Amino acid sequence: MEIVFLAFILMLSIFLGFELINKVPATLHTPLMSGSNAISGITLVGALTSAGAEHTVLATVLGTIAVAMATINVIGGYMVTDRMLAMFKKKGGAK
């Protein structure tokens, strides 16, 4: 039953993703990509449990590397997206 439950969540999320992204204008494709890239760093959440659970040495090592890599992805992704979006201005706007 749990598998079915997870499959449902998966399916609905994919459809939602399609709906959300379809409307994004071409101008914002790069920030969209780096922003969604940062979201894919969510794997950090999984890495945290692996790094801290002390199952085996190998699992801790793998978890720690995963935490570092995913954090690069998350912090770098959000920061660079913000930097980019700060540059998108309309004529007559601030500055």
Next chain:
Amino acid sequence: MGIELLVNLSYVAAAVLFIFGLKMLGSPATARKGNLVSALGMFIAVVITLLDQSIIDYKWILAGVVAGGAIGALVARRVEMTGMPEMVALFNGFGGIASLFVGWAALYGMDANTFQLITIVLSILIGGVTFSGSMIAWGKLSERIAGKPMVFGGQRIFNILLIVAIIAASAMFTLNPATPIYLYVVIGLALLLGIMLVIPIGGADMPVVISLLNSYSGLAACAAGLAINNIILIVAGALVGASGIILTQIMCKAMNRSLSNVLFSGFSAVSATGAAAKIEGEAKAMTAEDAYYVLEAAASVVIVPGYGMAVAQAQHVVKELQELLEKNGAEVVYAIHPVAGRMPGHMNVLLAEADVSYDLLLEMDAVNPRMETFDVAIVIGANDVVNPAAREMEGSPIYGMPVINVDMARNVFVMKRSMASGFAGIDNPLFFKENTRMLFGDAKEMLGNIIKAFN
């Protein structure tokens, strides 16, 4: 129970923030706030996860977060806007390898059942392909390795064998999870597959590949979420997976090619169909001064940037020219082809950096119908996306691809280093048209010369 419920409810909140964040990314006015909303969702998800009871020791977590955070922040701050495609490729790869490790480490935390073993293999496979594929893409984009498609005889057969081997090794691993050798084989083959998938793809097709790898990095997180039974990973991963696939589709449509055509055959394979007609005529060069005289009299100008503008770092001089033309009473707009540059929206970011208002950046479909009304079209470092052969020469490898019809403007200026053909290696009849003038040289220098003539 109490804490577990709290953690899961917070995941729901994080998912809501991700969804709102992505929705707000849909308009330039709200996009920046949307990114912050999404970051807030990430922050909540991470902090709340630290409450999880299975976490005993925080020192390794801290070490990983500090190291990763410092590197990420440094790179994000330092990177040039022209270097954005390679940086996104790099980050994609890091996300992929993290998912691989999460899946791998999940093996040791539990007595995995078959379903979990399958999801572990999936996260290792997708994560591995994402990682090595992204590294190759990064190498190609930053020109550390040749950008040309690498193809060899028997490549297709090799890839099929590779996939068969991966399926076999994955099955063996699922049946014997205690024997690590199968796991190592799966990891090695996944990495090899990622390399094999990206090396045959040329630089001009990179927008498609980056979008696809972006999608994979999401799917890898999604698979890792299934493996460790974590809902936020599944939801967020699937959102990213879907968004990457949509971008991939948009890019493919803009090149009038199917995804499989991009992935498995370079342009060379297509060009075998029928000899293209010989292009007659002679390209006419002009000086910056002559260009100035025409521009000075022009009432409307459309600028078409391409990858060459990024290479020459010419976005700021372009903006300078725009201001001069506007001061002179001319209307200036930009026409952006969906696949101009090396990633989706590449040109838009560069022009935004140079402070060009985003409502002047028009999409191809908005500009083409009124192309005849422009006095001058200035093509800066673009080639294939303005090639009229796509419209008029049946048998040309890019025939049928939607292009910006600059040749229909009254005058066309093409800024180009030399007469060499574009990335796709296709001759461009645009250069030989009656109304086309060539400005040979570095785009930045050429624009600078025109600006000098204005002052």
